[in-house]
Amino acid sequence: MTPAEAEAMEEKIRKVEIAISLVLRIGVTLSVLVIAVGLGIMFAHHGDYTSITGKFSYKKLTTSSTPFPHSVHGLVRSIEHGDGRGIVVLGIFLLILTPVLRVAVGVLSFIYERDLPMTLVTLFVLAVLIGSFFLAGA
Amino acid sequence: MTPLDFVVSLALTSIAGGVIGSLVGLGGGVVIVPVLTLIYGVTIRLAIGASIVSVIATSSGAASAYVREKMTNLRAGMFLEIATTTGAVSGAYLTTVLPGRALFLLFGIVLAYSAVATYRKRHSTEPLTVSHDRIANYFNLHGSYYDSAEGKEISYKVVHSQLGLGLMYIAGMVSALLGIGSGALKVPAMDSAMHLPMKVSTATSNFMIGVTAAASAGVYFIRGQIDPVIAAPVAAGVLLGAVFGAKVLPRITSKSVRVAFVIVLVIVSLEMLQRGVFPAGFHSAVMGNR
Numbered sequence: 500m501t502p503a504e505a506e507a508m509e510e511k512i513r514k515v516e517i518a519i520s521l522v523l524r525i526g527v528t529l530s531v532l533v534i535a536v537g538l539g540i541m542f543a544h545h546g547d548y549t550s551i552t553g554k555f556s557y558k559k560l561t562t563s564s565t566p567f568p569h570s571v572h573g574l575v576r577s578i579e580h581g582d583g584r585g586i587v588v589l590g591i592f593l594l595i596l597t598p599v600l601r602v603a604v605g606v607l608s609f610i611y612e613r614d615l616p617m618t619l620v621t622l623f624v625l626a627v628l629i630g631s632f633f634l635a636g637a
Numbered sequence: 638m639t640p641l642d643f644v645v646s647l648a649l650t651s652i653a654g655g656v657i658g659s660l661v662g663l664g665g666g667v668v669i670v671p672v673l674t675l676i677y678g679v680t681i682r683l684a685i686g687a688s689i690v691s692v693i694a695t696s697s698g699a700a701s702a703y704v705r706e707k708m709t710n711l712r713a714g715m716f717l718e719i720a721t722t723t724g725a726v727s728g729a730y731l732t733t734v735l736p737g738r739a740l741f742l743l744f745g746i747v748l749a750y751s752a753v754a755t756y757r758k759r760h761s762t763e764p765l766t767v768s769h770d771r772i773a774n775y776f777n778l779h780g781s782y783y784d785s786a787e788g789k790e791i792s793y794k795v796v797h798s799q800l801g802l803g804l805m806y807i808a809g810m811v812s813a814l815l816g817i818g819s820g821a822l823k824v825p826a827m828d829s830a831m832h833l834p835m836k837v838s839t840a841t842s843n844f845m846i847g848v849t850a851a852a853s854a855g856v857y858f859i860r861g862q863i864d865p866v867i868a869a870p871v872a873a874g875v876l877l878g879a880v881f882g883a884k885v886l887p888r889i890t891s892k893s894v895r896v897a898f899v900i901v902l903v904i905v906s907l908e909m910l911q912r913g914v915f916p917a918g919f920h921s922a923v924m925g926n927r
Contacts, residue, residue: 516711523701527694527876534869541866542641557643560866561679569861587865591690594872595854597697598847605715616776621715627722628852634726635855 508612515608522604526597533590541583599628640866643677648870654691655878659699660886661898662839663820664692664846665875667905679867681912685815686862689850691875692812692819696847698879699840708840708887710833713778713795717827718848720802721819724809725852731814740814742913748906751825756899758829764793765832772798773831782837785887793834801831812846813853820846821905824898835891839898843883 559565568574568588577585602625609618638646654668661667666688673684700709768774773795781792804826812819820842827838857863886894 516707519711520701523697527697527701531873531876534872537865538644538869545640555639557638557640557866558678560640561643561677561683561864565864565866567861567865569858569863584865587869588863591863591865591868591872592858594690594693594697595851595858598693598851601697601700602715602718602848605711617712617715620719620776624715624718624722624848627726628848631722631726631729631852632855635729635859 511612515611518608519601519604522600523597526593526600530590530593530597533593534587537583537586537590539583540581540586544583602628644866644870647677647867648874651691651871651874652878655695655698655875656882657901658691658695658875659843659879659882660839660894661901662824662842663901663905664695665871665879666691667901669871669875671908673867682862683864683867686857686864687867687871689854689857690863690868691871692850693847693854694872694875695879696843696850698876699843699883700847702880702883707782708836709844710778710780710837710841711844712776713780713827713833714841714844716776716778716798717801717805718845720805721809721812721845721849722852724806725813725849728810728813729853729856731810738913741909744811744815745906745910745913748821748902748909751821752899752902752906754829755825755895755902758895764791764834765796766794768794768796770796770798780837784836786890791834793832793837796832797830801826804830809849809852812849813856815909819849821902835895836886839894840886
């Protein structure tokens with residue numbers, strides 16, 4: 500590789516890194532916003548949750564028997580009812596998706612760098628990730 | 638304690654978790670899990686669900702900052718993700734087959750050993766200048782980064798990529814099986830086995846743990862282990878902390894990162910051993926079940 504080619508390659512890699520970083524920032528900010536809105540709605544609907552020294556213990560919300568959405572169907576229904584916790588779960592979902600999105604951008608960036616071996620590597624990782632969600636039965 | 642107190646105090650603790658987790662490349666779970674189980678008395682099932690969320694939060698929060706510093710080796714990270722994601726998928730389905738107790742004991746010992754190995758290496762920080770690893774050369778996994786603490790650009794070569802892949806497969810399995818510990822195996826695999834510089838190892842581990850955790854997050858969600866009231870403050874706090882930790886990392890020396898990593902690794906190792914000995918959780922073993 501001549502120095503000029505190496506520099507061009509460097510520049511390409513730089514662009515890709517900035518793109519990935521941007522995608523991450525957007526995903527992360529969005530998920531935090533949705534989580535905050537969900538928490539706000541939850542506290543607004545339940546006055547007894549918000550007092551500093553109330554009788555209502557957090558333990559009622561944090562045991563294994565606490566009902567909260569844990570299927571896509573349940574999540575959709577909970578959001579339709581305007582349940583704050585459903586919206587929080589949606590935000591968590593967005594957060595879980597950020598690494599998947601990052602890998603997806605990785606595929607595009609390696610195509611852009613014309614790097615076939617790394618494109619295939621990244622495609623494989625993306626396929627496993629997407630497959631894992633279906634395998635989970637989500 | 639009302640839910641509001643819980644959410645606010647947990648969010649503040651999670652900020653600390655994010656800072657530490659992103660510095661050492663292990664994710665916020667190393668702080669979140671013991672805090673949830675020991676202080677708040679949350680069951681380990683839900684604590685592990687929160688840990689998976691915190692790992693993704695650390696990873697995505699920190700990675701957005703690291704990538705700009707060229708601290709993360711994206712190529713090596715993505716290449717090794719082949720092994721971690723497949724490991725995570727297989728691990729998620731082995732939980733029902735393998736005895737959790739024995740696993741915790743086994744990995745407690747493995748991590749204690751890698752803590753010792755990492756500590757011994759604390760004086761040798763010279764990166765390699767040549768590599769005869771055909772896989773690493775073919776995929777061009779080598780790299781360089783600017784070290785603010787040393788004030789110069791540091792180039793390094795990667796070796797033993799096959800061993801790295803093997804270790805990463807195990808790391809992925811452990812991540813899915815135990816909810817924590819994936820970074821604890823990833824960092825030594827890159828630092829000791831593949832000869833990536835320590836800071837690059839923790840930064841690349843940070844990048845990878847999120848992808849690995851995402852591969853098992855679906856299973857945790859379906860099993861009802863992701864409680865929104867716990868996960869919300871954890872996610873928000875850890876994200877904030879991780880961004881801060883990522884900004885600090887370039888400025889501190891590799892040796893300090895290594896020492897911090899060893900300390901955290903010892904704690905994680907004790908945590909795992911304890912869970913192997915008291916499977917119901919230390920809290921209920923000491924306080925009794927209510």
